[in-house]
Amino acid sequence: MAKRTTSHVFLRIFLPIGPLIAFLAACQPDSETEEALARPVRTVTVERRAATVPVVLTGRLQAQDEASLAFRVAGRMIERHVNVGDRVEQGQIVARLEPQNELNALRAAEANLAAAEGQLVEARADFQRQQTLAERGFAARAVYDRARQAMQTAQSAVDSGHAMVKNAQDQVSFTELRADAEGVVIAVGAEPGEVVQIGQRIIQLAREGGRDAVFDVPAQVIRTAPNDPQILVALTDDPTVTAFGRVREVAPQADPVTRTFEVRIGLSEPPPEMRLGASVTGRMETDTGEIIELPASALTQHDRQPAVWVVDPEALTVAMRAIEVVRFEPGTIVTGEGVDPGEIVVTAGVQALHPGQKVRLLEPPP
Template structure:
């Protein structure tokens, strides 16, 4: 079977196509060689170790620096309770009162006993004076005079005992009234009128007007690592612009049996009026975590399913990948715990287009 003959025109067209294809392939090879040989521009930063301040934040509440629970010294039925939550009280102001019938009866009995003792003392004194005169005149015996003296002393002792009982009865009557011992604000109230209360039972709790504390529950590790004289910045949770400063005033000697945290009291310096008792606040403390290495967040990439960075060899400008351990990070900065040393150069821009052994051209270093 005879093949088909190629005409001169077709031969010329095939030759031109072959020449064009060869030119295109040569141009592509030149472009690939140029791409492989030209360093990729990147931005870098030089690693430095810096002193880092690690902020610690806790949530707590505002309480009075000096808060006391007031109670009756005796038991009885509550006649009235004038204490109202949130009320301001002055020193000596009446807060509550017990029914005083029994105490008033005791007072009347003590007064009557004193009157009787005073009458007996008067009689004993008169008898003593008569015996003293008769003894001087020789009309009585020494024994009668000594008996009169003894009776006078006994009557005097009975009067003194009756006076003590009367004073105790007055105290019992006064104990039926509960008064504030200092100005402040009532933060809690107890039983209502008509209830029977026991001695020492809380009737009201008064926050005295001599300071404010911010109370926080802090883990034991933070208590041990906190500096001796640390300053705490306290701000309202619902309005962080309202702040106050303070220092740790007291740390609980024993941990809470449930949470295993320690109660820390921070004494506030001139707290604003908006920091009312019971308000929820945040406390912020900055503690030194020692020298750390920080890099821009743009330098971080992921290789072998682990965080990594590109390190530049300053002698050859060739990059190599290195896995690192991250301590903490945010949107702008990454704190590296292991994997980098001071003085090394790390790529911060262009990390996604690099491969191991690639040569780069440094455009500029970031501070």
């Protein structure tokens, strides 16, 4: 009997607590309920920024000044003293032709000169005699004129003989090919024993001096390139070896096959590792104006079209907005139309949203 009395007392005390809890819960503010129901999202504020697009091309290293050395006379080459990679000094003999014909021509010219000089001595002596007689009145005027004419003819023959000897000496010297400047041999065009023609390349010489990075550049890149751009050039097999350069020369005409223009970049203080003929890459930033860039995570789809969720900053609700995607980049997208600077775009949680949904803006990640 005592147990039943205790139970009844317990029920009388605690039974009114249930309705009281329900009443207190009903009195909670609606704002807190809405806050609890709002979906947390991360966002970004749309901004415009100046955009540059990197252009990377592959090229090769060349000397700023190259020359093809060739003989000025034809003949059989008997010696070539250098090979590819050899360094030569200015005036050094790099090849020789068989000089027998030129030496014979020199001897003949010297003999003709000696004969012309003997005739000049005789003609000058005869003229002096006729001049003395004419002054004393014992010589006819016609004889005197003939002696003077003979002396002038002999003098002209001597002058011609000197010119012939000089020409023959030059022909003999042309059988020796000398380097016109200090440099490195980068190519050879003939071997000893071959009969070479006038102007045929014997060696290709890269003269000492600067280095050029040579690239085949499309016309579109040339049109969009900034004025006097600075180019970063790096070795293809070792990108840590770099040098800066600027455009030194642009070919006036495109290659008929590739339709590209040859552009030479003069390098400033290239390191020794940048050897002639090495493969290099050149990097340049081209200006494309202002763009709007958004994280790729903000992109969703509506009616099979790209779209993003835009947040109303006052009501804190979201609405879907179709956008134009200009291009995709690693981790980001570049938009053309659809959003304006200053608008708030959802970047995380886009798949769980619906139009008009309340959202709670989270702090951006550090």
